[in-house]
Amino acid sequence: MILPIVPYGDPILRKETIEIDKEFPYKELISDMFETMYNANGVGLAAPQIGKSIRVFIIDSSSFLGEEGIKRSFINPIIIDEYGKEWSVEEGCLSIPGVNGKVSRKENILIEYYNEDWELIEEEYSGYNARIIQHEYDHIEGVLFTDLLSPLKKKFISKNLNEISKGNIRPNYKMRF
Ligand code: CO
Numbered sequence: 001m002i003l004p005i006v007p008y009g010d011p012i013l014r015k016e017t018i019e020i021d022k023e024f025p026y027k028e029l030i031s032d033m034f035e036t037m038y039n040a041n042g043v044g045l046a047a048p049q050i051g052k053s054i055r056v057f058i059i060d061s062s063s064f065l066g067e068e069g070i071k072r073s074f075i076n077p078i079i080i081d082e083y084g085k086e087w088s089v090e091e092g093c094l095s096i097p098g099v100n101g102k103v104s105r106k107e108n109i110l111i112e113y114y115n116e117d118w119e120l121i122e123e124e125y126s127g128y129n130a131r132i133i134q135h136e137y138d139h140i141e142g143v144l145f146t147d148l149l150s151p152l153k154k155k156f157i158s159k160n161l162n163e164i165s166k167g168n169i170r171p172n173y174k175m176r177f
Pocket residue numbers: 092093094095135136139
């Protein structure tokens with residue numbers, strides 16, 4: 001089921017999220033999240049973006065990374081470490097359509113999470129996969145990529161952000177205004 005995506009300005013994107021337990025019906029939720037993400041041509045989606053304040057996000061980077069791409073669900077993740085050099089890449093977000101900006105992040109991460117079979121996994125990621133995970137992880141911490149832009153860029157996009165929060169946009173996927 002395709003779910004409406006929560007736009008910038010909705011307080012749920014800023015709320016503290018909670019861990020889920022094994023009994024939570026997460027499989028259905030994750031399946032809906034993948035459907036919602038593919039429908040919007042995204043590479044990652046976090047639970048707060050579909051109105052759920054829980055520590056779950058998904059990513060599928062195979063559409064632009066090919067062989068290097070990964071498809072994963074991250075349940076109750078914890079980024080244990082971020083290391084390597086800082087690199088800057090233009091990011092965007094399904095909750096903030098039409099806005100892009102360069103974000104500096106560390107190149108590598110070490111993350112622990114539960115997968116859909118409720119196995120505890122520890123993995124290292126680098127490059128674009130690490131970046132997508134960092135972006136989605138920020139969502140479950142109430143942080144948006146626009147928070148991480150330079151002061152000048154923030155000033156430049158403030159009008160766009162305001163229009164999005166007022167619902168004055170027409171993205172080609174369903175949003176919850
Ligand atoms: Co996002």
